[in-house]
Amino acid sequence: MNTGNQARLGHIDFINCLPLAHGLKAGGFGQDLDIVAGAPSWLNRLAIDGKVDITPVSSIIYAINKNRFLILPDVSISAKGILQSIILVAKRPIYELEGAKVALTYKSATSHILLKIIMNKAYNLTPDYFISQAAGVDEALQDADAALFIGDDALYAYHRKRRSYYYYDLGGEWKKLTGQAMVYALWVVDRRFAGSFPELVTMIHRRVTQGFSYGLSHLPEAAAAINGKVPFTAEQILHYLDLLNYGLSSEHQTALLTYYSMAQELGYIADVPALRFARVGGERE
Numbered sequence: 001m002n003t004g005n006q007a008r009l010g011h012i013d014f015i016n017c018l019p020l021a022h023g024l025k026a027g028g029f030g031q032d033l034d035i036v037a038g039a040p041s042w043l044n045r046l047a048i049d050g051k052v053d054i055t056p057v058s059s060i061i062y063a064i065n066k067n068r069f070l071i072l073p074d075v076s077i078s079a080k081g082i083l084q085s086i087i088l089v090a091k092r093p094i095y096e097l098e099g100a101k102v103a104l105t106y107k108s109a110t111s112h113i114l115l116k117i118i119m120n121k122a123y124n125l126t127p128d129y130f131i132s133q134a135a136g137v138d139e140a141l142q143d144a145d146a147a148l149f150i151g152d153d154a155l156y157a158y159h160r161k162r163r164s165y166y167y168y169d170l171g172g173e174w175k176k177l178t179g180q181a182m183v184y185a186l187w188v189v190d191r192r193f194a195g196s197f198p199e200l201v202t203m204i205h206r207r208v209t210q211g212f213s214y215g216l217s218h219l220p221e222a223a224a225a226i227n228g229k230v231p232f233t234a235e236q237i238l239h240y241l242d243l244l245n246y247g248l249s250s251e252h253q254t255a256l257l258t259y260y261s262m263a264q265e266l267g268y269i270a271d272v273p274a275l276r277f278a279r280v281g282g283e284r285e
């Protein structure tokens with residue numbers, strides 16, 4: 001655990017966190033913070049290994065490690081319905097995937113279980129899943145019948161659809177199944193860190209929530225700031241970000257517990273965890 005007086009903050013380097021990235025940088029909310037950026041699976045690993053103190057993680061990681069972490073209030077990566085960035089690309093229609101080989105991007109954790117739930121509950125299918133390092137559709141489908149992508153890789157696949165493949169937006173599939181939003185990522189803090197450095201938790205929580213607010217109120221500038229660095233137009237980015245939401249309301253919490261219940265029912269987690277939150281000061285007191 002960190003013993004210094006600087007918190008190490010994780011950051012997802014996908015476009016889904018562009019509003020926060022812009023707030024941290026252009027808005028100045030990241031000033032003097034020790035930030036490590038990477039894919040969700042990498043941040044999941046760092047959190048479990050105690051190498052970051054506060055970080056977004058795949059929402060399933062909290063359920064698996066509920067005694068390790070507390071959830072930061074007010075913040076998540078969620079969507080109610082289609083979102084363009086959690087995509088299954090298949091060589092055959094989904095209902096023809098019984099026993100098929102399905103590649104799961106190594107960058108994810110939550111969406112692996114989400115896909116398994118949808119396959120099982122909506123389509124009554126049990127494909128053969130394996131973790132894949134492939135970033136692109138063609139590479140992934142060389143040795144699989146279907147492939148799951150998340151984040152910018154999924155968005156890229158979505159914007160460059162091939163006529164010969166079938167595309168399924170798992171946010172849309174989840175909404176059809178449950179009628180609810182889906183909470184993909186949570187910000188968590190290590191419990192021991194929260195006990196030792198409550199003022200740092202309050203400070204980071206404020207930076208993250210205000211950083212998001214700043215970015216969300218400066219979206220055209222945020223999109224312009226990455227123009228040419230990503231293979232998407234500003235219009236595509238703005239439309240994409242409009243499909244996401246970043247709160248953690250009681251509706252989001254209910255949706256998260258629905259996901260956990262189904263994951264537990266199918267044996268992917270031992271039990272449905274209570275949602276335990278870190279105490280944060282400031283405006284909430």
Ligand SMILES: C=C(O[C@@H]1C=C(C(=O)O)C=C[C@H]1O)C(=O)O
Binds near residue numbers: 016
């Ligand atoms: C919406 C997304 O949410 C994410 C999906 C995650 C997962 O599947 O484990 C983890 C973090 C988020 O980046 C996305 O990546 O497209």
